[in-house]
Amino acid sequence: MLNKNRPPPHTKPGFRSHVRAHQEITSNEVWYGDQAPRLGKGFSAAKTQERATTVTGVLLRAAKKQEKNGSTDLTEKYFQLLDKIEGCRPRSRCGSLACPRCARAFQKAKIAAQQAVITQTSKARSGKQLVFVTLVPKSMMYGPGTLSRIDIKKANRWLKDTLKQIGNRTTLGSADLGWETRRGEGYIQIHWHLAMWTSNIDNLERKLKLIFSKTKKHERPVDVREAEDLGFLPYMNKAIKLPSLLRTNRTHLPELMLVLDRTEPMDLMVQTNLRLSAQCGQLAFKPIGRIEG
Numbered sequence: 673m674l675n676k677n678r679p680p681p682h683t684k685p686g687f688r689s690h691v692r693a694h695q696e697i698t699s700n701e702v703w704y705g706d707q708a709p710r711l712g713k714g715f716s717a718a719k720t721q722e723r724a725t726t727v728t729g730v731l732l733r734a735a736k737k738q739e740k741n742g743s744t745d746l747t748e749k750y751f752q753l754l755d756k757i758e759g760c761r762p763r764s765r766c767g768s769l770a771c772p773r774c775a776r777a778f779q780k781a782k783i784a785a786q787q788a789v790i791t792q793t794s795k796a797r798s799g800k801q802l803v804f805v806t807l808v809p810k811s812m813m814y815g816p817g818t819l820s821r822i823d824i825k826k827a828n829r830w831l832k833d834t835l836k837q838i839g840n841r842t843t844l845g846s847a848d849l850g851w852e853t854r855r856g857e858g859y860i861q862i863h864w865h866l867a868m869w870t871s872n873i874d875n876l877e878r879k880l881k882l883i884f885s886k887t888k889k890h891e892r893p894v895d896v897r898e899a900e901d902l903g904f905l906p907y908m909n910k911a912i913k914l915p916s917l918l919r920t921n922r923t924h925l926p927e928l929m930l931v932l933d934r935t936e937p938m939d940l941m942v943q944t945n946l947r948l949s950a951q952c953g954q955l956a957f958k959p960i961g962r963i964e965g
C-alpha cells in the first residue's frame with residue numbers, strides 16, 4: 673500500500689559501501705528467479721513472494737499499533753519500510769535486506785561467489801579439510817527494544833580482529849541474527865557461520881574455544897564440523913530464519929526488520945585474505961596475496 677502523502681519509497685541503495693556490488697545484484701533479475709543456486713524447498717521465488725506479502729502485513733499492523741500509541745517516529749519508519757518493500761519490482765528493486773525478495777537475491781549471489789572461491793581454494797590446498805564453523809560470542813545479545821544498537825559492520829570488524837589469534841587463515845562466512853529464548857525471555861544473538869580450511873580439526877576447535885569461552889552450562893559457543901559438500905552455504909548466508917520468525921515471532925519481527933533495512937547486505941559477509949568484487953551482475957572473491965592455511 674503506497675501512501676500518497678508520503679515520500680516515494682527509496683529505490684536507491686543509500687549505502688556508502690559496496691555500492692557497485694549492491695547495484696550489480698539488484699539489477700540482475702536472475703538472482704530473483706528459480707535458477708541455481710537453489711536454497712531448498714520452501715525458498716522458491718513464489719514462496720518468497722508470499723513471504724514478502726506476509727512481511728508487509730506485519731509491518732502494516734506494527735505501523736498502526738505505533739500510530740495508536742502516539743509514536744510518530746516508529747510509525748513513520750514502519751510505513752516507509754512497508755512502502756519500500758511493496759514498491760520492489762523487476763528493474764526497480766528496493767535492495768533492502770528486510771525485503772524477502774532482495775534478501776534472497778543477495779543470498780543467492782553470495783552463495784554462487786562462495787561456491788567458486790571455495791572450490792578454487794580447496795584445490796589449491798589439497799591435504800587440508802574444509803570445515804564449517806559456528807561461533808557464538810558471549811556478548812552481542814540484544815533484547816526487544818534494544819535491537820537498534822545492533823551494528824553488524826562493527827561486529828564483523830571485531831570478529832576479524834579476534835580471529836587473528838588463530839593465525840592468518842583464509843576465512844569466509846556471514847554474520848547471522850538468531851532469535852533465542854532463555855527463561856521465557858527472547859533476544860537476538862549475533863553469531864557467525866564460517867568456512868575455513870584446516871589440517872587439524874581438533875586443534876582448530878581447541879584454539880577457537882580459547883577465544884569463544886562458555887558462559888553458561890549448556891552453551892556451545894564453538895562448533896567445528898567437516899564440510900562434506902557445500903550444502904551449508906544457503907544456511908550460512910540466511911541472516912535470519914524468516915519462515916520460523918513468521919511462524920512464532922511476529923511481535924518482534926518489525927523491530928528486527930528495521931535493523932536489517934539499515935544493514936548493507938554485503939556487510940553481513942566476513943572474509944579474510946579475500947577481496948570482494950562485482951561485475952556483470954555477479955559477485956566474485958579474489959585471493960589477496962599468497963593462499964595459505
Ligand SMILES: [Zn+2]
Binds near residue numbers: 767768774
Ligand atoms: Zn526488494
